[in-house]
Amino acid sequence: MTYGYIGSMRTRSGRRDDVVAILLSAAGSLRELGCRSYVVGLAADDPDTIVVTEVWESKEHHDASLRSPGAKEAIAAAMPMLTGEFTSRETTVVGGLGV
Template structure:
Protein backbone atom coordinates (compact mmCIF):
# COMPACT_ATOMS: atom_id res chain seq x y z
CA UNK A 1 0.00 0.00 0.00
CA UNK A 2 1.06 3.57 -0.61
CA UNK A 3 0.07 7.01 0.65
CA UNK A 4 -1.45 9.41 -1.87
CA UNK A 5 -1.67 13.17 -1.38
CA UNK A 6 -3.46 15.38 -3.89
CA UNK A 7 -4.34 19.02 -3.84
CA UNK A 8 -4.51 22.36 -5.54
CA UNK A 9 -3.07 25.80 -4.90
CA UNK A 10 -4.54 29.08 -6.14
CA UNK A 11 -1.81 31.48 -7.21
CA UNK A 12 -1.73 35.23 -7.34
CA UNK A 13 -3.05 36.33 -10.76
CA UNK A 14 -0.58 35.51 -13.49
CA UNK A 15 1.84 33.64 -11.19
CA UNK A 16 0.80 30.06 -12.01
CA UNK A 17 3.79 29.36 -14.25
CA UNK A 18 6.17 30.67 -11.59
CA UNK A 19 4.73 28.23 -9.04
CA UNK A 20 4.86 25.40 -11.59
CA UNK A 21 8.55 26.17 -12.19
CA UNK A 22 9.27 25.93 -8.46
CA UNK A 23 7.33 22.69 -7.99
CA UNK A 24 8.84 20.96 -11.02
CA UNK A 25 12.50 21.57 -10.22
CA UNK A 26 14.47 18.34 -10.23
CA UNK A 27 14.66 16.99 -6.68
CA UNK A 28 16.52 13.71 -6.14
CA UNK A 29 15.91 14.20 -2.41
CA UNK A 30 12.19 13.49 -2.89
CA UNK A 31 12.85 10.11 -4.47
CA UNK A 32 15.35 9.27 -1.76
CA UNK A 33 12.71 10.18 0.83
CA UNK A 34 10.17 7.69 -0.49
CA UNK A 35 8.32 9.71 -3.12
CA UNK A 36 7.25 7.41 -5.95
CA UNK A 37 5.53 10.05 -8.06
CA UNK A 38 5.11 13.83 -7.89
CA UNK A 39 3.00 15.23 -10.70
CA UNK A 40 2.24 18.92 -11.19
CA UNK A 41 -0.61 19.93 -13.48
CA UNK A 42 -2.60 22.86 -14.79
CA UNK A 43 -6.02 23.37 -16.34
CA UNK A 44 -6.47 26.30 -18.71
CA UNK A 45 -10.06 26.65 -17.46
CA UNK A 46 -8.52 27.60 -14.07
CA UNK A 47 -5.57 29.81 -15.10
CA UNK A 48 -4.43 30.61 -11.56
CA UNK A 49 -4.56 27.10 -10.10
CA UNK A 50 -1.83 24.46 -9.80
CA UNK A 51 -2.68 20.83 -9.10
CA UNK A 52 -0.36 18.31 -7.44
CA UNK A 53 -0.66 14.52 -7.11
CA UNK A 54 1.92 12.69 -4.99
CA UNK A 55 2.43 9.00 -4.26
CA UNK A 56 4.59 8.09 -1.26
CA UNK A 57 5.84 4.92 0.40
CA UNK A 58 3.96 6.03 3.55
CA UNK A 59 2.35 9.01 5.26
CA UNK A 60 5.45 9.18 7.45
CA UNK A 61 7.71 9.49 4.38
CA UNK A 62 5.57 12.38 3.15
CA UNK A 63 5.71 14.08 6.55
CA UNK A 64 9.49 13.67 6.77
CA UNK A 65 9.91 15.18 3.29
CA UNK A 66 8.47 18.43 4.60
CA UNK A 67 11.60 18.79 6.74
CA UNK A 68 14.05 18.50 3.82
CA UNK A 69 15.98 21.70 3.17
CA UNK A 70 15.03 21.63 -0.52
CA UNK A 71 11.34 21.25 0.36
CA UNK A 72 11.44 24.06 2.92
CA UNK A 73 13.18 26.34 0.40
CA UNK A 74 10.60 25.58 -2.32
CA UNK A 75 7.72 26.24 0.09
CA UNK A 76 9.27 29.54 1.21
CA UNK A 77 9.74 30.61 -2.42
CA UNK A 78 6.22 29.63 -3.49
CA UNK A 79 4.25 30.95 -0.51
CA UNK A 80 4.30 34.65 -1.53
CA UNK A 81 2.95 33.64 -4.95
CA UNK A 82 -0.11 31.89 -3.47
CA UNK A 83 -3.43 33.32 -2.28
CA UNK A 84 -3.75 30.84 0.58
CA UNK A 85 -6.71 29.10 -1.04
CA UNK A 86 -5.90 25.42 -1.39
CA UNK A 87 -7.40 21.96 -1.27
CA UNK A 88 -5.93 18.72 0.00
CA UNK A 89 -7.02 15.13 -0.07
CA UNK A 90 -5.05 12.16 1.12
CA UNK A 91 -5.67 8.46 1.27
CA UNK A 92 -4.03 5.07 1.48
CA UNK A 93 -3.98 3.39 -1.91
CA UNK A 94 -5.17 -0.20 -1.73
CA UNK A 95 -4.25 -1.18 -5.28
CA UNK A 96 -4.01 -0.37 -8.95
CA UNK A 97 -4.81 -2.25 -12.14
CA UNK A 98 -1.39 -1.14 -13.44
CA UNK A 99 0.69 -3.25 -11.08
CA UNK A 100 0.54 -6.69 -9.52
Protein backbone atom coordinates in the same frame (compact mmCIF):
# COMPACT_ATOMS: atom_id res chain seq x y z
CA MET B 1 0.39 1.28 3.58
CA THR B 2 1.11 3.42 0.52
CA TYR B 3 0.03 7.01 1.07
CA GLY B 4 -1.51 9.35 -1.50
CA TYR B 5 -1.91 13.10 -1.37
CA ILE B 6 -3.83 15.28 -3.82
CA GLY B 7 -3.63 19.00 -3.31
CA SER B 8 -4.43 22.15 -5.19
CA MET B 9 -3.22 25.70 -4.79
CA ARG B 10 -4.30 28.93 -6.38
CA THR B 11 -1.63 31.35 -7.53
CA ARG B 12 -1.76 35.08 -7.83
CA SER B 13 -2.62 36.13 -11.37
CA GLY B 14 0.32 35.65 -13.72
CA ARG B 15 2.40 33.63 -11.22
CA ARG B 16 1.27 30.09 -12.07
CA ASP B 17 4.26 29.24 -14.25
CA ASP B 18 6.67 30.53 -11.61
CA VAL B 19 5.13 28.27 -8.96
CA VAL B 20 5.08 25.31 -11.36
CA ALA B 21 8.81 25.82 -11.96
CA ILE B 22 9.46 25.74 -8.21
CA LEU B 23 7.39 22.59 -7.77
CA LEU B 24 9.10 20.81 -10.64
CA SER B 25 12.59 21.84 -9.53
CA ALA B 26 12.05 19.86 -6.32
CA ALA B 27 10.82 16.72 -8.07
CA GLY B 28 14.25 15.26 -8.77
CA SER B 29 15.13 14.66 -5.14
CA LEU B 30 11.80 13.20 -4.01
CA ARG B 31 12.43 9.57 -4.98
CA GLU B 32 15.22 9.24 -2.41
CA LEU B 33 12.80 10.54 0.24
CA GLY B 34 10.23 7.80 -0.45
CA CYS B 35 8.13 9.34 -3.21
CA ARG B 36 6.83 6.93 -5.85
CA SER B 37 4.97 9.44 -8.00
CA TYR B 38 4.84 13.24 -8.13
CA VAL B 39 2.64 14.84 -10.79
CA VAL B 40 2.11 18.59 -11.23
CA GLY B 41 -0.93 19.51 -13.31
CA LEU B 42 -2.79 22.64 -14.38
CA ALA B 43 -6.51 22.92 -13.68
CA ALA B 44 -8.42 22.95 -16.96
CA ASP B 45 -11.09 25.29 -15.59
CA ASP B 46 -8.90 27.88 -13.84
CA PRO B 47 -5.71 29.44 -15.25
CA ASP B 48 -4.37 30.12 -11.74
CA THR B 49 -4.86 26.71 -10.10
CA ILE B 50 -2.23 23.97 -9.84
CA VAL B 51 -3.04 20.40 -8.80
CA VAL B 52 -0.34 18.13 -7.34
CA THR B 53 -0.84 14.38 -7.04
CA GLU B 54 1.67 12.41 -4.95
CA VAL B 55 2.21 8.76 -3.99
CA TRP B 56 4.55 7.98 -1.08
CA GLU B 57 5.87 4.89 0.64
CA SER B 58 4.02 6.10 3.75
CA LYS B 59 2.53 9.21 5.35
CA GLU B 60 5.66 9.38 7.49
CA HIS B 61 7.82 9.64 4.36
CA HIS B 62 5.61 12.45 3.05
CA ASP B 63 5.67 14.34 6.34
CA ALA B 64 9.45 13.96 6.66
CA SER B 65 9.92 15.31 3.14
CA LEU B 66 8.17 18.54 4.13
CA ARG B 67 10.76 19.05 6.86
CA SER B 68 13.69 18.75 4.44
CA PRO B 69 15.73 21.90 3.74
CA GLY B 70 14.84 21.76 0.03
CA ALA B 71 11.11 21.61 0.70
CA LYS B 72 11.28 24.42 3.22
CA GLU B 73 13.16 26.56 0.70
CA ALA B 74 10.69 25.79 -2.11
CA ILE B 75 7.70 26.51 0.11
CA ALA B 76 9.19 29.83 1.23
CA ALA B 77 9.83 30.83 -2.39
CA ALA B 78 6.31 29.88 -3.57
CA MET B 79 4.22 31.26 -0.70
CA PRO B 80 4.30 34.94 -1.77
CA MET B 81 2.93 33.90 -5.17
CA LEU B 82 -0.04 31.97 -3.72
CA THR B 83 -3.45 33.34 -2.71
CA GLY B 84 -3.87 31.06 0.31
CA GLU B 85 -6.63 29.03 -1.36
CA PHE B 86 -5.69 25.37 -0.95
CA THR B 87 -7.45 22.03 -1.04
CA SER B 88 -6.08 18.68 0.07
CA ARG B 89 -7.12 15.06 0.17
CA GLU B 90 -5.25 12.16 1.73
CA THR B 91 -5.75 8.70 0.24
CA THR B 92 -4.70 5.12 0.77
CA VAL B 93 -3.30 3.94 -2.54
CA VAL B 94 -4.42 0.42 -3.43
CA GLY B 95 -2.85 0.14 -6.91
CA GLY B 96 -2.80 1.44 -10.42
CA LEU B 97 -0.49 2.19 -13.30
CA GLY B 98 2.83 3.61 -12.15
CA VAL B 99 2.54 2.62 -8.50
